[in-house]
Each structure stands twice: as structure tokens, then as C-alpha cells.
Amino acid sequence: MRFLHTADWHIGKKLHGYDLIPEQEEAFRQIEAIAQEEHVDAIVIAGDLYDRALPSEPAVTALTQMLVTLNRQDKFPLLAISGNHDSGVRLGYGAEWFSSTDFFLRTKLADALTPVTLGDTQFFLLPYFEPIAARQFFDDDQIRTVNQAMERLVAAMQEKFAPDKHHVLIAHFFAAGSQHTDSETQVQVGGLNAVPVDLLAPFDYVALGHLHRKEALQNEPTVKYSGSPLKFSTSEAADTKGVWIVDTDTTPVTVTFKPLRPWHNLVVLEDSFEHLLDPNHIYPVTPADFIAVNLTDTTPITNVMQRLKTRFPRVIELNRVNQLDVTPDTLDVQQVQQDPVTLLQDFFAQVTQHPLSDQQLTWAKQALQRAEKEENQ
Amino acid sequence: MRFLHTADWHIGKKLHGYDLIPEQEEAFRQIEAIAQEEHVDAIVIAGDLYDRALPSEPAVTALTQMLVTLNRQDKFPLLAISGNHDSGVRLGYGAEWFSSTDFFLRTKLADALTPVTLGDTQFFLLPYFEPIAARQFFDDDQIRTVNQAMERLVAAMQEKFAPDKHHVLIAHFFAAGSQHTDSETQVQVGGLNAVPVDLLAPFDYVALGHLHRKEALQNEPTVKYSGSPLKFSTSEAADTKGVWIVDTDTTPVTVTFKPLRPWHNLVVLEDSFEHLLDPNHIYPVTPADFIAVNLTDTTPITNVMQRLKTRFPRVIELNRVNQLDVTPDTLDVQQVQQDPVTLLQDFFAQVTQHPLSDQQLTWAKQALQRAEKEENQ
Numbered sequence: 001m002r003f004l005h006t007a008d009w010h011i012g013k014k015l016h017g018y019d020l021i022p023e024q025e026e027a028f029r030q031i032e033a034i035a036q037e038e039h040v041d042a043i044v045i046a047g048d049l050y051d052r053a054l055p056s057e058p059a060v061t062a063l064t065q066m067l068v069t070l071n072r073q074d075k076f077p078l079l080a081i082s083g084n085h086d087s088g089v090r091l092g093y094g095a096e097w098f099s100s101t102d103f104f105l106r107t108k109l110a111d112a113l114t115p116v117t118l119g120d121t122q123f124f125l126l127p128y129f130e131p132i133a134a135r136q137f138f139d140d141d142q143i144r145t146v147n148q149a150m151e152r153l154v155a156a157m158q159e160k161f162a163p164d165k166h167h168v169l170i171a172h173f174f175a176a177g178s179q180h181t182d183s184e185t186q187v188q189v190g191g192l193n194a195v196p197v198d199l200l201a202p203f204d205y206v207a208l209g210h211l212h213r214k215e216a217l218q219n220e221p222t223v224k225y226s227g228s229p230l231k232f233s234t235s236e237a238a239d240t241k242g243v244w245i246v247d248t249d250t251t252p253v254t255v256t257f258k259p260l261r262p263w264h265n266l267v268v269l270e271d272s273f274e275h276l277l278d279p280n281h282i283y284p285v286t287p288a289d290f291i292a293v294n295l296t297d298t299t300p301i302t303n304v305m306q307r308l309k310t311r312f313p314r315v316i317e318l319n320r321v322n323q324l325d326v327t328p329d330t331l332d333v334q335q336v337q338q339d340p341v342t343l344l345q346d347f348f349a350q351v352t353q354h355p356l357s358d359q360q361l362t363w364a365k366q367a368l369q370r371a372e373k374e375e376n377q
Numbered sequence: 378m379r380f381l382h383t384a385d386w387h388i389g390k391k392l393h394g395y396d397l398i399p400e401q402e403e404a405f406r407q408i409e410a411i412a413q414e415e416h417v418d419a420i421v422i423a424g425d426l427y428d429r430a431l432p433s434e435p436a437v438t439a440l441t442q443m444l445v446t447l448n449r450q451d452k453f454p455l456l457a458i459s460g461n462h463d464s465g466v467r468l469g470y471g472a473e474w475f476s477s478t479d480f481f482l483r484t485k486l487a488d489a490l491t492p493v494t495l496g497d498t499q500f501f502l503l504p505y506f507e508p509i510a511a512r513q514f515f516d517d518d519q520i521r522t523v524n525q526a527m528e529r530l531v532a533a534m535q536e537k538f539a540p541d542k543h544h545v546l547i548a549h550f551f552a553a554g555s556q557h558t559d560s561e562t563q564v565q566v567g568g569l570n571a572v573p574v575d576l577l578a579p580f581d582y583v584a585l586g587h588l589h590r591k592e593a594l595q596n597e598p599t600v601k602y603s604g605s606p607l608k609f610s611t612s613e614a615a616d617t618k619g620v621w622i623v624d625t626d627t628t629p630v631t632v633t634f635k636p637l638r639p640w641h642n643l644v645v646l647e648d649s650f651e652h653l654l655d656p657n658h659i660y661p662v663t664p665a666d667f668i669a670v671n672l673t674d675t676t677p678i679t680n681v682m683q684r685l686k687t688r689f690p691r692v693i694e695l696n697r698v699n700q701l702d703v704t705p706d707t708l709d710v711q712q713v714q715q716d717p718v719t720l721l722q723d724f725f726a727q728v729t730q731h732p733l734s735d736q737q738l739t740w741a742k743q744a745l746q747r748a749e750k751e752e753n754q
Contacts, residue, residue, distance in 0.1 A: 057466040094471025
């Protein structure tokens, strides 16, 4: 059995206001191509198919098309679970029909104990769950943590192990030893307690979702996060995104990484403002790339965001890596002669490290107009 | 071919704050039983499966279970379209898999020209659509109304007619001659223009959804609204709800009405306050029925809603059918000695004909507390 392991598609996610669906569709086409080239027998998607429990209609359209393409058109068996970003109920609508074409979508804890057997492998599909669900399922008030729940669940799964099959767990949680990235928020990670990797030893392979960097468990040969297909955060800028190809017919299983080429990359540029705007300084980016700028300057700069965007239209973050030196000498006299909107934009960008969004800019302009009107009355 | 025609389930709808899902599940069980007793070959659901484009999770759970029961468990072929209350995109997720077990769900205008053939009948499934969709589909700027669109669509469907088959249209729009009820709002009806019934003559039967009373087209033998399974408005209080059983092997088709028994009825009681609260006056209602009260009194009544609810817990409407006679003589001195919350509740109910909701009551209490506090300062 050879399968492709991916996760954390987060269809519908926006990056600082930029719609990522076209980027996600491009990454999807590459995943599909890898599945075809590698002649995989199945595709595993380990949760967070959507970015939100209530995805937008364009997000529903996009994901539906992807699932139809893989399963109905390309005839790949699919094994998928809901993650903490998905609504199990909404994602699971239709699951009763999906299995008729070997699309196994599991959104309830109880389903995890009914393995799906494909070829030489038993797959246990464990969707994201809260400890209370395990408490109810086992009718045991002592279960307070995901860790305790997993002890019970793994034991119950082992009872279902067919001895002549390989055993793969598909799950969506925070496994111990993993290293966080910014794109899982504190709230989400805080809601989970870590599952120690040792607990997962009975499985020949564990296909995880939740953390967005494959490096999170890089020293584990058979317990892996696939990571997200796209970079969702500057902490992932240097990463190579991709999917795992897993062959179960060796012991231990053979795991091969297949990279995805970013259509538009997420790049961190650290330099002085002067260099950044100097056409003679070449940076390895395209105008459509998402750019986080780490400014090395120590002096305030007028209209910094607006001016950076003349060269890098999709600046998504602006950070100052050095302490600002705000003394009378460094204050730009030009600056106080700017119109109020420009001053506000600049101030906002300097303080928050983000540009004003179009909506915020509209509000700011309206507020300034009102203020001006009142002044003139 | 014998099929059951229903529509306008509006799963997730609330009636003046009351959750209707349990009522809807009971009506569903009766529909299922009728389908089984009548040995129908298929079940038609002519749109508005959900009440909202973004149904709640309990609504998704309920409808999913109903569809699974009919199609996966009872093995009935299903023919369903989206209505104006549904999100075609959200409802249509999974449709590519549904057809593998003869569940034909159509949510796009273009799908209407690909009939589904079951037994001796071709079914044309036309989801709710706006004129702009027809304009784009036919690439014809002259199409401005649903009526114009239907002329083109019916002609295009006729080209697909197999001469040896019967032809049934499933659609969701406002057909001419229909009589409105309150439970379709003006906005919805306003957005549609009427399709003349004559235009639908090429079909052996037209299974319509949109209007909630089967009486809307009662003089048409083969163009029918099934109406909603539940009463959603007092204008439907006297109606008998149900489904149609349609046999296509006679010319014209044979149409039989099968009534549904309301679990908890919606009843209008018109009487004086004195009678209504008098235990010797017996009304044909149960405590769980939804009651609209038409008060015949001409004098103001203290705490009218609260007192009515002691006998009829689920009062959903209060109407005065006679002009109030508000003279100093009729004013109840007791009334002005009531506490402010009770006074407000009473006033609100008298003026709006609805009781304060729990949320409104909370707000009112908070506001009165604040006012009292300020008074005491």
C-alpha cells in the first residue's frame, strides 16, 4: 500500500486580507500530479480541510471541486478526518454517500474504532476531538486530557488490529515534541494538551495534521506531520512545503518527501529601507509574492508602507528589527507637512507593523472628513 | 411510476422563537411512512429543504439524517432541487456522490436540461434561479424575468423529451394564480415574477415548491404545490398539510392527497379574554400547541400575555380584532401600580401583538435597573 499524506489545507484562509483560494488551487493541482506520478493507492487528508467551521461559499465550491477531482474523476480512494478548524457536522454532510466510492470521511470520535481496510493496511481515522467527547464515549469521568483519551483510544484500536495487516493512524492533534509556528494560534494549541509520541508506537505510521510545519516531528521516522501545503506565517517562510509518500510494504515503512513549488512565495526580506527601494539591489521575489519586511533602519521613515508597496505590492508584514531612535534630530520635518491620511497610514504601519486595510482606510478617511467638517463649523 | 411530492421543509425554521426541528422530524416520519405504505418509486422534494442559506449545525444534522434515512436506509430514489432559502453551493456539496445511490440533487440552472429518467418518466429538475442566471446561461440580454426565462427553458426541455416517456418538471417558483400566505415574505415573492400555468402545459405533472399552501393552485389538476409539511403561519392554521402521491401511468396523471397529522397544531383562537381563561370553556388544543389569540375585547387588559400563557403556554401571536376603547373609565387602576417590568411586558404585547422574547426581557430589565440606579444617585 502506497499512500500520499497531506493535511491542513485550510481552504478559504486569507493571508492579511489576501484571498488564498487561487494559491490553494495551484497547490492542489501539484498534490494531484504527485499522487498520479507516484501511483498512490490512496490519499490521506489529516484534518483542517477548511479554515473555518462556517466556510464561505467560494471555499465550499473550491474544496468540493478538489474532492470531486481526486475521488470521482481520478478515482483515488480518500481517507479524511475533520480538524479543529472544521465543523464536523457541516463537513460530514454527505459522508454516508462518499464511502460508496471509497471516500472515507470521519468526523465523529466513535468512528475511529471502525478501521478502514485498503489493501494490506488498516487505517484508523480519528477526527479532532475534545476530551469531553472521549469522556462521554468511554463513560469515564477520569478522562480529562487528550493524552488520557489517547491512551484509551489506542488500546481500543489495538484490539481491532488485524495481525496480518499494517496499521496506520490518521489524527489531528498536538503531538509531544512538536515545535509551534505562528500560524496555529495560541488559543488552538492551548486547547490541546500534547500527546507523547511513545503512545503512538503500536502504529506502523501516524499521519498527523494540526501543526503546519513538517519539521515539527522531524526526528520521528514514522510519526509525521505533513504540514500545510502553503506557508501561512512568516515563521514558515524558510520551509519547504510538501507531502509525504508512505510505502507500508517495508518494515519500518518507507517515507519520502515530495516538495510543492509555491506559486507565489512568502518571503521575509531583512534590509535597510534604502536598499529595499534601490532597483540595483535584487531580491529573489516576484511582484505577486507575499513579503514580510524586517526593516533594519533605526530612524522613522515617512510613508514607509506605501513606498515599500511601490516595489513589493503584497507586503503583508512590517517589522522593525532594531530599536527606533526617535530624537529631534531624526524626526523628518517633511513628515509633519504630510496630509493627515498619509500621516495616519504611516503611524499605523509603524506602530502595528501592518498596513491599514482598505476598510480601515475608508473608516480613517471618513473620520478625518468628519473631524475637518466639525473644525470648519 | 408512482412518486411522492413534497417541498418547503424549511428545516431549522423557528416559529416565534420556538425550535421546530422536533416537529419537523415528526412530520418527516409521517412522510416516510406514507412513502412506504404507498410503495412509491421515488420521492420528490421541490426546494427549500433548509430555512436558511447558512443552516445551524442542528439543522444540518437533522436534514442529513432525513436524507440518509430515505435514500441510504429505505433505498428510495430522491429527486431534489434547491429553493430560494437554500444555498445551492452548501446544499450541493456531495451531490456528485449522491447520484451513485439514485439521489439526484440539482442546484444549478444548467442541470435542468439534463433530465433524470426513472422508470417510465423523465424528470426535469429546475432549482430556484434568478433571471440573471438564465440571461447568462442563454447568453441573451433580453431575458429580464423568470417568465421569459421559463419560456426558453421549457422550449429547451421539450427538445429533450423522449416521446415514449412521461415528463415531469420539478421547480421552485411563484406560478400564476397562486394565492399567497404570510409565511412567504413579501421580499421573497417580490423577487419573483409569476410564471403562468399555461406555460407548463407540456409537462404531464409539475411538482412545485415555494408557496406553502397546497390550495395555491387547487384548480390545476397537474400543476401542484405540495405546500409545507408544517403550518408556518396563522394564515395556514385552517389548512390540512400533506403530500401528493402522483401516478404517471394514467392520462392525465392521477394525483392523491395524503394528509399529515400535526404533532402540535397551530391554532387561532378568537374569543374574549374572560372566555379564554375560563376553564369551563373548552378549546380543541393541547398545552403544546402553538396558539394565535384573536382577542375580541375592547378594553385594555393587564398582563394579557402572561395570563394567557398560564392556560396556553405557547402563545405565538396576540391580535386585537376590535378597536380598543381607551377612555379613563376603562383604564385599570391596578395597572399603574404594577412593577415597571410587568408594565413594559404588557405594553409591548398590547402594541406589537407579540410577547417580549427572553433576550428582550433581559435587555428591558437591564435598562430599568440602570434607570433606577441613575434615579437613586
